[in-house]
Amino acid sequence: xxxxxxxxxxxxxxxxxxxxxxxxxxxxxxxxxxxxxxxxxxxxxxxxxxxxxxxxxxxxxxxxxxxxxxxxxxxxxxxxxxxxxxxxxxxxxxxxxxxxxxxxxxxxxxxxxxxxxxxxxxxxxxxxxxxxxxxxxxxxxxxxxxxxxxxxxxxxxxxxxxxxxxxxxxxxxxxxxxxxxxxxxxxxxxxxxxxxxxxxxxxxxxxxxxxxxxxxxxxxxxxxxxxxxxxxxxxxxxxxxxxxxxxxxxxxxxxxxxxxxxxxxxxx
Numbered sequence: 715x716x717x718x719x720x721x722x723x724x725x726x727x728x729x730x731x732x733x734x735x736x737x738x739x740x741x742x743x744x745x746x747x748x749x750x751x752x753x754x755x756x757x758x759x760x761x762x763x764x765x766x767x768x769x770x771x772x773x774x775x776x777x778x779x780x781x782x783x784x785x786x787x788x789x790x791x792x793x794x795x796x797x798x799x800x801x802x803x804x805x806x807x808x809x810x811x812x813x814x815x816x817x818x819x820x821x822x823x824x825x826x827x828x829x830x831x832x833x834x835x836x837x838x839x840x841x842x843x844x845x846x847x848x849x850x851x852x853x854x855x856x857x858x859x860x861x862x863x864x865x866x867x868x869x870x871x872x873x874x875x876x877x878x879x880x881x882x883x884x885x886x887x888x889x890x891x892x893x894x895x896x897x898x899x900x901x902x903x904x905x906x907x908x909x910x911x912x913x914x915x916x917x918x919x920x921x922x923x924x925x926x927x928x929x930x931x932x933x934x935x936x937x938x939x940x941x942x943x944x945x946x947x948x949x950x951x952x953x954x955x956x957x958x959x960x961x962x963x964x965x966x967x968x969x970x971x972x973x974x975x976x977x978x979x980x981x982x
Contacts (some may be wrong), residue, residue: 720883722791727782729816734795735760735810747791750853751895752838753781756801763801778806778894782817784895832889834871834881834978835903835944838864845954857887866900872886904942908978915970916954919963927957947980 718730722745730743734757743755753767765940767781790927806813832838840861853861856879863873874884891897917924931953935946942950950972958964975981 717794717796719792719794722788724787726791727785727788727793727959729731730793730795731755731757731762731810731814738798740800741795741797742801743793743795745785745788745791746795747788753785755782756799758801760810762806762808762810764803764805779813779816779820782813786817788819794898832892832899834874834885834905835869836885836888837866837900837903838888838892838897838898838924839866854887855957856883857891860884860887861891861896864897869903871905886976904944904947904980906940908974908980909940909942911974912951912954912971915967915974919958919966921954928954931957942975944980 718734727745733744738760740758740760741756743757745755746755751768753765755765756763757929762778765781766775767777767784768775808816856877859877859879860873863876868876870884870888871881874881877884888897892899913925913928916928922925932940932942932952934953935942935950939944955964955967955971958967
């Protein structure tokens with residue numbers, strides 16, 4: 715069959731693969747994202763042999779169903795299919811239909827776990843990027859500025875303040891950088907304003923001693939700088955609730971903390 719090329723959109727990769735299978739095509743389907751990440755899907759008589767996504771030699775390299783699940787999230791990019799390019803290695807022993815199903819399951823699991831969702835408290839670090847001279851990363855100005863700020867210490871809210879950019883824009887670009895394997899979420903921490911408001915709720919209920927109670931609970935969790943990991947939030951709120959021995963106080967705290975969680979889009 716003649717070479718295929720065109721623009722990617724969400725959902726198109728699966729259709730392309732099914733079309734190539736129907737034509738029993740052998741060769742390589744190359745896909746590129748605007749941020750520079752590339753993927754290669756090798757086929758033999760329409761069946762998958764090997765898939766790679768990312769830079770060889772980096773820890774961000776993904777293969778096979780894991781790579782395909784990430785490719786499925788691409789909403790833009792380019793593709794080209796070249797005939798008669800043999801796969802350098804055979805790593806897939808499943809049919810195309812099985813591979814598509816496996817990738818879809820992985821994608822659903824990622825969505826349910828929220829593993830790709832970021833917010834103001836998320837902390838990212840850059841991945842090691844190896845440029846081989848034949849490919850160049852085409853990053854937006856904001857993406858380049860954000861990458862320069864990813865020190866493994868500052869969260870996205872702080873980076874947005876430093877860059878004087880809207881937090882929503884910074885989060886959107888950071889999620890794309892993470893998707894393209896250029897950055898990895900290190901630790902997701904709770905927005906500092908959330909913690910201040912939570913402490914305010916406890917103080918209003920208990921009086922001035924409320925601030926001491928909050929500090930004591932955080933100390934038990936080994937948190938001295940008030941940077942609370944998201945994974946610890948549910949336990950901390952439960953512990954604070956247990957500190958309120960008066961039932962009316964406890965009910966008041968649970969109702970107000972629930973509203974606060976909704977305000978910041980947090981779920982336990």
